[in-house]
Amino acid sequence: MNTIFQDILDYGPALLGGLRISLALTGLSLLFGTILALVFALGITSRNKAFRWTSTFFVEIGRGAPALVLLQLMYYGLPNADITLSSFTSATLALTWTASAYMAEYIRGGLAAVPGGEIEGAQALGMSQQDTLRYVTIPQGIRIALPALMGFAVLLFQATSLAYSVAVPELMSQAYSAGSSSFNYLSLFIIAGAIYAAISIPATWLSVGVEKHLAKHL
C-alpha cells in the first residue's frame, strides 16, 4: 500500500500528463468520427452507387478489423506509401476510422427509427428533402441514437489505451515507462486502472441516466 502512495507522489504528474493525451485522443476521434459517421450513415442508404460503396467499404473495415490493426496500419503501414505521420496523428486517424464506422451504424439505426409520420408530415408541409433531413430526421434520429453513442464514447476512451502500441505517450504508456523505472509494475498499473475506472464508470452511469431520461419523451 505504501508503495502505491509513493508511486502516486513520484509518477502522478506523468500519469496525468498521459491522461491528458488519452482524453485529447478520445475528443478528437469523437469529433471527427461523429461528422464522418453522419456522412457514412447517409451514404449506406444512399441511392448514389459510388457514395454507397465507399461508405460501406469504410464502415465494414472499420467495424470488422480490430482497432489495433488499424492503429498499426496507420503507423507502421503508411510509411511504406511514403506517408509518415506522427504517432498521435496516426492514432487519431485510426481511432476516427473505428469510431466513425461504429457510430455510423448507431446513427443509421437512429435515423431509421424516426417515425414515418414525421417525414410524411414534413412533406405535407411542403418542406424540401434537404430541410426534412436537416430539421426533422437528423435531430430526432441523433436523439434516439444518443445513449448508444455515449456508451460508445466510453469504449473509445478505453480503446485509446491501445495507442500505447504505436508509441503515443498516453496514460498506458506512461504507466508502463514509470513501471520500468520503478520496477513496480503492479502498483503503477493499479493506479492507471483506477484512473481509467474513475472516468469510465461515472461516464457509463451518465449514459444510462440519459437513456432513462430520453425514454420518457419517446
Add this chain to the structure above:
Amino acid sequence: MELLKAIALGLPMTLLVTAVALGIGSIVALPLLAGLRSGKTAVRFLTRAIIDLLRGIPPVVWLFLLFYGISAGSFRLSAFGAGVIGLGVVAGAYLTEIFRGALGGIKAGQWEASEALGLDRFTMWSKVIGPQGLRVAIPGFTTYAIGLLKDSSIVSTIGVAEIVYLTQQSARTSGQGITVYFIAAAVYIMLSMPIGMLSRNLDIKMRKAVAR
C-alpha cells in the same frame, strides 16, 4: 502469398485465445449473475461494483497487470495465461449483463408455472428457465464473441504469437506494411462472417423448436 502464409500461422492462436477466454468468461459470468440476483443488498452491491470495475478498466490494463504485475517468488503467468485470464474475466462481466437481459426476456408465466408444478430449483433452472434463457442469449452472446475475436488481438501486446503479432513481424521484415495489415483486416472480417451466419441459423432453428 508468403505474407498470407505468415499471417495464417497466427490464426489457430487467435481462435484458441478467443475460445478459451469465452469459456472462462461464461464460467465467471455464472456466480456474477447469481450475485446480481441475490436477495441480499450487500451482495448485489458488491457484485455490481465488481462488474463495473471489470468493464471500466481497459483490457490492456488488465493484461499488463496480470502479466507484468503479478509475481510471487519465481511464479509468473505466461503471456498466454495472462491473456486468456484477463480477456476471460472482462468477458465474464459483459456476458453477465447479456445473460441477465436474457433472463429478463423470459415470461413471468414460466417461473410461475414451474413453481405451480412444484419443480425443485435444479429442475426449474436446467429444464425450464435455462434452455429458454440460452436461446434468448444467443444473439447477444455471438455478437460479443465476434467482438472478443477482434479484442483477442490485444494479447499481441504481451507477446502472444497470434495474427496481429505475426502481422507486425512480417510488416517489419517485408516492408509491405499496408498490404499485410489489409490482409490481417480481411482475415478478421472473414472470420466474423461465418460466426454471424452460424448464430442466425441457430437462432432460426431454436425459434422453431420453442413453442410460444
